[in-house]
Amino acid sequence: MLTWLRKRIPGFGALALAGTLLSGGAQAADTIKVGILHSLSGTMAISETTLKDVMLMLIDEQNKKGGVLGKKLEPVVVDPASNWPLFAEKARDLISNQKVAVVFGCWTSVSRKSVLPVFKELNSILFYPVQYEGEESERNVFYTGAAPNQQAIPAVDYLMKEEKVKRWVLAGTDYVYPRTTNKILEAYLKAKGVAPDDIMINYTPFGHSDWQTIVSDIKKFGSAGKKTAVVSTINGDANVPFYKELGNQGIKATDIPVVAFSVGEEELAGIDTKPLVGHLAAWNYFESVKSPENTKFIKEWHDFTKNPKRVTNDPMEAHFIGFNMWVKAVEKAGTTDADKVIDTLPGTKAPNLTGGTSEMLPNHHITKPVLIGEIKGDGQFDVVSKTGMVPGDAWSKYLEGSKDLIGDWKDKKCGNYNVKTNKCGGTSS
Amino acid sequence: MRVRNIAALLFLTFCLCTGLIANAHAQSFEEALAGFTTDEYSDTDKAITELAASGNPRAADIIGALQDGRLYFNTDAKKVYIKDKSDVPQDAATGTPASGVSADDLSPVRLNNRLRRTVDAALGGLTLLSNDPGRRFDAAQSVFKSREESALSALDTAIGKETDPRIKRALMEARAAILASKTDAAENVRLGAIETIRARGDQDALGLLSGIAAASEGPLRNAAQAGIGAIQAKLALWNNLQNVWYGLSLGSVLLLAAIGLAITFGVMGIINMAHGEMVMIGAYTTFVVQEYIRSHNPALFGMSLFIAIPLAFVVTGIIGIAIERSIIRFLYGRPLETLLATFGLSLILQQAVRTIFGANNREVGAPAFMSGTFDFGGLAITYGRMWIIAFAIIVFIALQLVLRLTPFGLRMRAVTQNRRMASAMGIDTNRIDALAFGLGSGIAGMAGVALSQIDNVSPNLGQSYIIDSFMVVVFGGVGNLWGTLVAAMTLGVANKFLEPFAGAVLGKIVLLIFIILFIQKRPRGLFALKGRAVEA
Numbered sequence: 001m002l003t004w005l006r007k008r009i010p011g012f013g014a015l016a017l018a019g020t021l022l023s024g025g026a027q028a029a030d031t032i033k034v035g036i037l038h039s040l041s042g043t044m045a046i047s048e049t050t051l052k053d054v055m056l057m058l059i060d061e062q063n064k065k066g067g068v069l070g071k072k073l074e075p076v077v078v079d080p081a082s083n084w085p086l087f088a089e090k091a092r093d094l095i096s097n098q099k100v101a102v103v104f105g106c107w108t109s110v111s112r113k114s115v116l117p118v119f120k121e122l123n124s125i126l127f128y129p130v131q132y133e134g135e136e137s138e139r140n141v142f143y144t145g146a147a148p149n150q151q152a153i154p155a156v157d158y159l160m161k162e163e164k165v166k167r168w169v170l171a172g173t174d175y176v177y178p179r180t181t182n183k184i185l186e187a188y189l190k191a192k193g194v195a196p197d198d199i200m201i202n203y204t205p206f207g208h209s210d211w212q213t214i215v216s217d218i219k220k221f222g223s224a225g226k227k228t229a230v231v232s233t234i235n236g237d238a239n240v241p242f243y244k245e246l247g248n249q250g251i252k253a254t255d256i257p258v259v260a261f262s263v264g265e266e267e268l269a270g271i272d273t274k275p276l277v278g279h280l281a282a283w284n285y286f287e288s289v290k291s292p293e294n295t296k297f298i299k300e301w302h303d304f305t306k307n308p309k310r311v312t313n314d315p316m317e318a319h320f321i322g323f324n325m326w327v328k329a330v331e332k333a334g335t336t337d338a339d340k341v342i343d344t345l346p347g348t349k350a351p352n353l354t355g356g357t358s359e360m361l362p363n364h365h366i367t368k369p370v371l372i373g374e375i376k377g378d379g380q381f382d383v384v385s386k387t388g389m390v391p392g393d394a395w396s397k398y399l400e401g402s403k404d405l406i407g408d409w410k411d412k413k414c415g416n417y418n419v420k421t422n423k424c425g426g427t428s429s
Numbered sequence: 430m431r432v433r434n435i436a437a438l439l440f441l442t443f444c445l446c447t448g449l450i451a452n453a454h455a456q457s458f459e460e461a462l463a464g465f466t467t468d469e470y471s472d473t474d475k476a477i478t479e480l481a482a483s484g485n486p487r488a489a490d491i492i493g494a495l496q497d498g499r500l501y502f503n504t505d506a507k508k509v510y511i512k513d514k515s516d517v518p519q520d521a522a523t524g525t526p527a528s529g530v531s532a533d534d535l536s537p538v539r540l541n542n543r544l545r546r547t548v549d550a551a552l553g554g555l556t557l558l559s560n561d562p563g564r565r566f567d568a569a570q571s572v573f574k575s576r577e578e579s580a581l582s583a584l585d586t587a588i589g590k591e592t593d594p595r596i597k598r599a600l601m602e603a604r605a606a607i608l609a610s611k612t613d614a615a616e617n618v619r620l621g622a623i624e625t626i627r628a629r630g631d632q633d634a635l636g637l638l639s640g641i642a643a644a645s646e647g648p649l650r651n652a653a654q655a656g657i658g659a660i661q662a663k664l665a666l667w668n669n670l671q672n673v674w675y676g677l678s679l680g681s682v683l684l685l686a687a688i689g690l691a692i693t694f695g696v697m698g699i700i701n702m703a704h705g706e707m708v709m710i711g712a713y714t715t716f717v718v719q720e721y722i723r724s725h726n727p728a729l730f731g732m733s734l735f736i737a738i739p740l741a742f743v744v745t746g747i748i749g750i751a752i753e754r755s756i757i758r759f760l761y762g763r764p765l766e767t768l769l770a771t772f773g774l775s776l777i778l779q780q781a782v783r784t785i786f787g788a789n790n791r792e793v794g795a796p797a798f799m800s801g802t803f804d805f806g807g808l809a810i811t812y813g814r815m816w817i818i819a820f821a822i823i824v825f826i827a828l829q830l831v832l833r834l835t836p837f838g839l840r841m842r843a844v845t846q847n848r849r850m851a852s853a854m855g856i857d858t859n860r861i862d863a864l865a866f867g868l869g870s871g872i873a874g875m876a877g878v879a880l881s882q883i884d885n886v887s888p889n890l891g892q893s894y895i896i897d898s899f900m901v902v903v904f905g906g907v908g909n910l911w912g913t914l915v916a917a918m919t920l921g922v923a924n925k926f927l928e929p930f931a932g933a934v935l936g937k938i939v940l941l942i943f944i945i946l947f948i949q950k951r952p953r954g955l956f957a958l959k960g961r962a963v964e965a
Contacts, residue, residue, distance in 0.1 A: 043892075049788050205933060210924075223633065226640070237893075254542055
């Protein structure tokens with residue numbers, strides 16, 4: 001009965017919630033349509049609803065400035081309901097029926113993988129705003145979130161240098177992003193001379209809520225006389241009980257710091273952060289960053305949502321950068337034609353919210369600074385380290401299968417070009 | 430140089446509290462305070478150390494305020510302030526209320542992890558002679574961790590004065606920790622220190638000895654390694670007990686989630702897929718109660734859970750009755766339709782909560798009695814988990830009493846055993862059905878109050894428990910509350926013994942396979958009901 005239910009659940013979700021999708025309705029011919037493909041219901045709604053709102057705000061602002069190419073932008077919002085096959089259906093609907101010029105969307109890697117064939121087949125553009133595991137570079141996708149070298153590796157470097165960490169716990173939720181990131185980190189740590197005995201890797205199921213054993217294991221692992229840190233790729237919902245258990249068992253940031261890659265301002269909004277003060281997160285943006293662009297963005301966001309308490313976070317900034325890059329590319333190309341815009345985008349520059357300028361690279365990733373923040377008592381982050389602009393690597397230098405690969409859609413027209421064999425496709429070994 | 434300074438000054442502070450040296454230090458005290466006003470981590474670090482060394486009686490208060498995030502500075506005036514409990518700024522240098530300071534001009538002195546360690550070490554040294562036994566104990570613990578050699582003389586003074594045996598032991602251990610890792614101490618002193626640490630025998634002691642074993646040679650190394658072996662052997666035993674405790678704790682969570690279902694599914698035979706949502710609504714009730722208390726009467730916060738429990742029971746109970754009256758009563762005897770209808774209902778409830786409260790997690794705070802840990806032998810027991818186990822047991826007993834001793838329980842049992850006969854005896858079976866469903870839902874709501882303390886309060890809360898709840902009820906035997914209890918505890922303990930070596934993912938798979946095989950062998954679960962009721 002259990003498997004039967006599990007199989008049925010996504011299907012029911014789709015049925016029951018298909019009715020909730022909002023669509024553009026009647027539209028004037030002289031608008032440019034922008035597709036927004038974020039879950040507004042189901043498990044991922046917790047993270048993705050905000051991104052839909054920020055896109056609506058950005059489009060609204062752009063229209064106030066006169067739109068793009070003299071035309072107004074028209075948002076088309078659909079709800080893929082946290083259901084991976086439905087993402088592909090909705091993407092097809094956006095491109096074929098609604099004729100959108102570009103789509104901003106997806107959160108989980110599996111949803112991105114699910115819509116990928118659709119974007120290739122129908123030749124459209126997807127802006128993907130979330131930090132992910134890398135090992136991908138597609139012609140139709142622009143990755144505005146962090147690749148592992150823009151988040152995980154600088155975070156580990158920070159802990160090695162500032163906290164003198166010698167022993168590492170890599171804890172993650174059991175799916176592709178943590179597994180790939182941890183594989184990269186393990187290879188990186190070993191390359192830095194960390195003994196295999198000093199690395200503990202642990203995976204937990206989605207939504208894991210009983211962390212007693214794992215937290216006490218971490219405590220044990222941390223009492224071997226060497227400074228220990230936890231690198232957490234624990235996803236979404238499982239974080240709250242994890243941090244609560246850390247607080248309960250009295251593991252303080254001064255003893256065993258935890259650096260997280262999926263915990264931002266939004267996630268902390270649901271926790272009492274007092275016991276977590278000092279634990280770390282690595283992102284490319286924090287709401288607490290002081291810059292004129294960020295102050296303006298936060299004010300616009302509060303005005304738009306009519307809620308002065310709504311927090312901002314890293315994937316929102318990614319959409320901000322991606323949207324501005326798309327606008328610039330369309331204006332430069334003079335058309336919204338997908339092929340022309342795809343060719344124009346690499347090299348396009350747009351300001352980010354931390355006071356710098358990001359650039360779209362030929363591998364369809366962008367340059368970003370890496371920020372390390374310590375959790376404060378009020379649920380915000382105190383930035384303790386900031387790097388210069390780091391270009392995103394589509395393929396990790398630390399993995400056997402990908403160290404010789406690059407993505408280059410400008411000259412080589414190839415997402416996995418092998419610089420050793422000078423051939424497109426395949427792996428590097 | 431720095432280290433020696435602190436040592437000398439601490440000594441002076443503790444032994445020669447005379448006016449002679451006060452002047453000499455007044456200046457360094459002022460200078461140290463100015464270090465807090467630059468908003469640079471390195472200056473703050475220096476300021477803390479200098480302040481601790483200044484010997485000023487205000488030092489402990491100021492550093493304590495820094496630790497609690499109550500230390501503020503004004504860049505222009507180069508002054509440092511402490512905010513007291515009611516947010517009124519005081520001049521840090523004198524401790525008198527500061528007049529004419531607006532809160533807008535003040536920024537907090539920021540800390541990072543490195544500074545927090547400096548603060549802990551400094552405060553540890555400064556509060557070893559505090560009048561408050563709790564603070565003395567904490568100070569001993571933080572010296573044990575920081576192993577700051579400068580605290581040695583203060584420790585000796587403190588040990589000489591201490592009368593409380595527990596604190597005295599902690600102080601001795603802190604002293605031993607410093608001596609054992611002090612490379613220029615005599616070997617027999619260090620060996621003696623290692624013995625003291627070995628006797629402490631906990632996780633921290635193990636970490637300390639491992640460090641010493643790695644960094645030394647000869648008899649020291651042997652002694653440290655012998656100590657490690659002894660502590661590990663002792664911890665291994667406690668480890669098993671710890672697993673049992675974790676298992677009981679997980680089992681109590683499963684029991685809470687499943688016990689309401691044991692009524693609706695187990696006793697009434699309704700496959701209620703919206704059961705998890707009742708748990709979720711109970712958790713949200715807690716959130717609403719806490720929000721109300723926060724804005725209206727913060728003093729009551731400690732009582733928030735006691736207010737939330739009956740409220741959650743009433744709210745979810747009423748929703749349960751409404752569901753039974755409006756949907757389920759038309760579907761008795763049609764399990765598949767009931768399943769579909771309640772599943773649809775669960776999605777509607779989830780989306781409704783998402784619309785009302787937003788998709789984000791809501792913060793439910795833990796009252797003071799639910800937070801923290803205490804050590805029981807080698808077990809670290811968290812208060813939150815302990816109270817949840819107690820709550821689960823109380824709910825279980827209360828439910829048994831209701832079913833056994835009240836007229837309603839009697840009628841309910843009569844209806845489940847033989848509906849037509851009960852009806853013929855004049856029992857209003859419709860009413861009993863509604864009330865029983867309300868009871869099951871209400872208990873789920875109370876479980877939600879407890880779960881809000883350990884899990885996310887989000888619209889998805891219920892989903893993560895529904896499969897586990899069905900598993901517990903089916904495994905325990907449908908229609909049997911004792912079966913539910915035994916099943917929940919068995920699954921909890923088995924899970925926790927599997928987890929350390931199989932991992933959380935594989936552990937769960939192994940358990941599921943076990944249950945599938947078990948159900949093949951005994952389709953009616955652990956405690957099968959016998960007799961005519963089963964066939965009906």
